[in-house]
Amino acid sequence: MADSENAEQARGTSRTPVAVFAIDSGGCGACVQSILALQSSRHAHALQAARVSFAQTPRHADVILISGPLTKGARESIARVINATPQQRALIAVGDCAIDGCVFANSPALGEGAATIFDVHVEIEGCPPAPLAILAAVGTARELLAAAEEEGVIEDTTEDETTPETNAQDGASEGSAEE
Amino acid sequence: MNAVIGVLLAILVYPGLLVALLVAWALSWVRTSVFAAARGRPVSAPLAFLGAVRTSFDKEAIIPAGVSATAISVASLSAVVAPLLALIFLPLPGNPLINAVGLQGDIIAASAFLLALPLARLFVGWVAPSPLTRLATDRSARLLAGAALPMALAVTAAAQTFISLRLDTVTTPASAPTIILLTRALAAAAFACALPVLARATTLTQVDQQAPLPSSELGEVSGRNLAAFRVGEALQLVAVAAVFVTIFIVPLAGGVTNTTARYLIWAVAILAVAVAVALWDGLRNQAVERAERPPITWWLGVPVLLALAALVAAAWAGRGP
Numbered sequence: 001m002a003d004s005e006n007a008e009q010a011r012g013t014s015r016t017p018v019a020v021f022a023i024d025s026g027g028c029g030a031c032v033q034s035i036l037a038l039q040s041s042r043h044a045h046a047l048q049a050a051r052v053s054f055a056q057t058p059r060h061a062d063v064i065l066i067s068g069p070l071t072k073g074a075r076e077s078i079a080r081v082i083n084a085t086p087q088q089r090a091l092i093a094v095g096d097c098a099i100d101g102c103v104f105a106n107s108p109a110l111g112e113g114a115a116t117i118f119d120v121h122v123e124i125e126g127c128p129p130a131p132l133a134i135l136a137a138v139g140t141a142r143e144l145l146a147a148a149e150e151e152g153v154i155e156d157t158t159e160d161e162t163t164p165e166t167n168a169q170d171g172a173s174e175g176s177a178e179e
Numbered sequence: 180m181n182a183v184i185g186v187l188l189a190i191l192v193y194p195g196l197l198v199a200l201l202v203a204w205a206l207s208w209v210r211t212s213v214f215a216a217a218r219g220r221p222v223s224a225p226l227a228f229l230g231a232v233r234t235s236f237d238k239e240a241i242i243p244a245g246v247s248a249t250a251i252s253v254a255s256l257s258a259v260v261a262p263l264l265a266l267i268f269l270p271l272p273g274n275p276l277i278n279a280v281g282l283q284g285d286i287i288a289a290s291a292f293l294l295a296l297p298l299a300r301l302f303v304g305w306v307a308p309s310p311l312t313r314l315a316t317d318r319s320a321r322l323l324a325g326a327a328l329p330m331a332l333a334v335t336a337a338a339q340t341f342i343s344l345r346l347d348t349v350t351t352p353a354s355a356p357t358i359i360l361l362t363r364a365l366a367a368a369a370f371a372c373a374l375p376v377l378a379r380a381t382t383l384t385q386v387d388q389q390a391p392l393p394s395s396e397l398g399e400v401s402g403r404n405l406a407a408f409r410v411g412e413a414l415q416l417v418a419v420a421a422v423f424v425t426i427f428i429v430p431l432a433g434g435v436t437n438t439t440a441r442y443l444i445w446a447v448a449i450l451a452v453a454v455a456v457a458l459w460d461g462l463r464n465q466a467v468e469r470a471e472r473p474p475i476t477w478w479l480g481v482p483v484l485l486a487l488a489a490l491v492a493a494a495w496a497g498r499g500p
Contacts, residue, residue, distance in 0.1 A: 019383070059400065
């Protein structure tokens with residue numbers, strides 16, 4: 001998916017501001033770097049246009065980004081962070097590790113992936129996913145939150161919602177990432 | 180004007196809920212825009228503040244374990260009510276309470292209202308069983324302590340130059356003796372140093388990747404309690420600017436008798452205060468982030484010195500050299 005499409009998807013139809021809180025449960029740190037890159041000045045205008053900001057604490061967050069393979073030891077801590085986030089909230093699994101463990105999948109320290117354990121609403125494939133793909137997923141989460149305001153529940157959309165195929169590593173740079 | 184109607188108008192319309200909230204929204208947008216521009220960041224949309232407050236209001240209010248929900252609710256409610264009361268009881272031009280109940284206002288009381296919101300924030304930061312919010316509360320307590328002293332001294336010095344503490348009589352002719360004008364100028368400068376602390380808006384988002392720890396005493400507040408604090412902070416900016424303009428700026432325009440001109444002076448002065456506070460925040464923090472600061476800084480000492488000089492000038496004006 002092109003950057004412009006990601007940015008467009010991030011803006012979405014809803015204009016509600018979204019606060020994001022990111023947590024990492026280990027791994028190589030590449031997904032964390034993608035999340036940090038999203039906070040850099042390069043993407044400041046995209047974040048501003050999409051009305052997305054990064055919260056200081058889970059208490060102020062609407063969307064939780066979970067990255068890294070979920071170790072058994074980190075499971076409880078991550079769950080506490082999620083529970084500290086007020087409803088309505090949306091969970092996003094960032095990267096292959098959070099979805100299925102990726103290269104760490106057979107480690108005895110891991111159980112099921114974060115996407116399964118915490119029943120996330122949006123999954124972003126990639127190792128690591130590009131920053132704008134993360135922003136696009138936040139836009140999708142915002143739409144879910146907007147729908148939840150009307151219907152009262154956030155449905156799990158991991159099956160049919162966006163899983164941007166942009167991959168910073170494969171594309172050499174986030175700017176050249178394409179479908 | 181009928182007293183009951185006057186009180187209702189003052190509370191519900193002007194300068195109460197309706198007008199105060201509209202001005203609070205406008206000044207908040209001005210403030211965030213100027214702050215962003217000073218830092219070279221994109222300016223947020225005018226409705227972003229309203230959207231953020233509405234989102235917070237709709238969300239679940241999580242109360243930290245061991246903390247009384249009532250205490251948090253009372254603190255968040257007082258954060259809205261105190262600055263609103265400061266505005267309602269301020270003899271702003273056209274305030275219905277002036278005609279309805281003969282509102283005179285009081286310099287000391289109006290100034291005291293401004294301390295309620297910062298104190299409520301300190302309270303919720305302390306009661307939350309989190310070392311991070313308590314660290315933030317410690318920092319805020321030091322800031323407030325540094326601002327409260329010059330603020331109190333400045334108000335005292337300014338009050339000595341008026342014939343009474345009534346806010347409706349502080350508008351004296353501009354032909355006051357030079358020593359009185361000097362007193363008011365020094366007191367205004369001292370009070371101005373306290374403005375950024377009194378009107379401080381809590382930072383809820385990460386503004387610096389290198390400082391991921393919560394820098395706010397509202398770190399454990401969520402839902403409608405957080406929304407109340409955000410609305411209260413927006414109202415506080417209006418109240419702080421209005422009190423500053425009433426005590427220090429309007430007397431300078433004592434010779435202006437035209438009502439429209441006086442309204443205009445009020446509006447421009449309040450807007451200027453909001454812009455100045457935002458500029459100060461936007462430009463100052465860039466320097467502070469880079470350097471370790473001792474607990475007692477030059478910036479704490481100067482406002483106190485200014486206020487003390489104002490007191491000396493006030494004594495000179497009253498009793499001679």
